[in-house]
Amino acid sequence: MGHELISVIIPVCNESPGISDFAGQIRAYFSQCEILFVDGGSTDDTVDRLAKCGAEIVKSPKKGRAAQMNFGAALSSGSILWFLHADSIPPPDALRQIQAVLGKGFEVGCFRLKFDSKSILMRLNALLSNNLRVRVRNIAFGDQGIFIRRALFDSIGGYAAIPLMEDYQLSLDVSKAGHKIGITKGKIVTSERRYLEGGRMKTIRMMWTLQRNYRKGGDIEEIKDAYYRRRNEDS
Numbered sequence: 214m215g216h217e218l219i220s221v222i223i224p225v226c227n228e229s230p231g232i233s234d235f236a237g238q239i240r241a242y243f244s245q246c247e248i249l250f251v252d253g254g255s256t257d258d259t260v261d262r263l264a265k266c267g268a269e270i271v272k273s274p275k276k277g278r279a280a281q282m283n284f285g286a287a288l289s290s291g292s293i294l295w296f297l298h299a300d301s302i303p304p305p306d307a308l309r310q311i312q313a314v315l316g317k318g319f320e321v322g323c324f325r326l327k328f329d330s331k332s333i334l335m336r337l338n339a340l341l342s343n344n345l346r347v348r349v350r351n352i353a354f355g356d357q358g359i360f361i362r363r364a365l366f367d368s369i370g371g372y373a374a375i376p377l378m379e380d381y382q383l384s385l386d387v388s389k390a391g392h393k394i395g396i397t398k399g400k401i402v403t404s405e406r407r408y409l410e411g412g413r414m415k416t417i418r419m420m421w422t423l424q425r426n427y428r429k430g431g432d433i434e435e436i437k438d439a440y441y442r443r444r445n446e447d448s
Contacts (some may be wrong), residue, residue: 217291217292217293218246218247218290218291218292218293219243219246219247219291219293219294219295219308219311219360220246220247220248220249220285220286220289220290220291220293220294220295221239221243221246221247221248221249221295221297222249222251222282222285222286222289222294222295222296222297223239223248223249223250223251223285223296223297223298223299224251224253224273224278224281224282224285224296224298224299225250225251225252225253225255225259225263225281225299226252226253226254226255226259226276226281227255227256227257227259228255228259228299228300229255229257229258229259229262231299231300232259232262232263232299233262233263233265233266235299235300235302236250236262236263236266236268237266238302239297240266240267240268242303242305242307243307243308245308246291246295246308247289247290247291248268248269249269249270249271249285249288249289250263250268250269250270250271251270251271251272251273251281251282251284251285252270252271252272252273252281253273253275253276253277253278253280253281254272254273254276260272271284271285271288273285277376278355278372278379279372279373279374279375279376279379280374282296282371282372282379283371283372283374286363286366286371291363292362292363292364293311293315293360293361293362293363294360294361294362294363294366295311295358295359295360296355296358296359296360296361297358298355298356298358298403300356300403300404300406301356301357301358301401301402301403301404302401302402302403303324303358303401304324304399304400304401306399307324307358307397307399307401310324310397310398310399311360311397313397313398314360314395314396314397315360315362315395317395319392319393319394319395320361320362320364320365320392321353321359321360321361321362321365321387321392321394321395322353322359322360322361322394322395322396322397323347323353323354323357323358323359323360323394323395323396323397324357324358324396324397324399324400324401325339325343325357325396325397325398325399325400325401326339326342326343326354326356326357326400326401326403327339327400327401327402327403328402328403328404328405328408329402329403329404329405330405330408332405332413334413334414334417335405335408335413338417342354342357343396347394347396348396351384351387351388351393351394352381352384352385352394353380353383353384353394354380354381355379355380356401356403357401357403358401359380359383361387365387365390365392368390369383369386369387369389369390370386373386375433376433376434376437377423377433377436377437377440378423378424378427378433378436381424381427381428411443419440419443423436423439423440426439
């Protein structure tokens with residue numbers, strides 16, 4: 214697998230505060246990869262900061278992570294697609310870890326999750342994500358740096374064109390296609406900022422509730438409205 218090109222696809226929108234450091238780190242670690250930042254209509258200086266870093270930026274015709282990631286995937290060249298969030302920092306040896314998972318016969322995988330927090334609650338949340346959600350339920354979330362072979366991604370139709378839960382649905386589609394999600398030994402470090410904004414326990418409960426509603430066939434527009442209504446109440 215060593216000769217296969219990995220395309221790193223990073224959806225961004227108004228990520229100004231930390232985007233320069235993130236871009237520099239990603240380019241230093243993974244210079245042998247194709248790295249595409251896909252902007253969803255930033256109104257701050259995210260795009261300018263990325264340009265100053267020499268990053269390759271494309272502008273998605275539609276806003277939203279699913280649309281941006283699908284757009285980036287369509288423009289990319291790699292046989293392996295690696296989707297990263299701009300507030301998730303992968304380990305320096307991430308490529309070796311991706312190779313190790315795919316080398317075991319998995320067609321899709323993700324990283325073990327760690328939050329940039331000393332909170333026991335967030336450590337427990339990460340532990341449940343790694344051991345229960347991925348290993349038992351075969352569900353990976355976007356902040357775990359999902360990687361997938363292009364052939365499988367294309368065969369399941371990429372990310373569903375929905376405004377939320379796109380990573381959850383991708384996992385369901387992967388399962389329906391008969392594939393297990395592999396998980397790396399190393400961890401990706403994800404910001405807990407959204408949990409701090411709404412309160413750790415309140416945010417965890419909200420996400421569990423929304424996921425359960427989606428799993429039971431709830432209307433995605435109603436789920437999206439509930440998500441953003443809660444975020445607006447907490448902002």
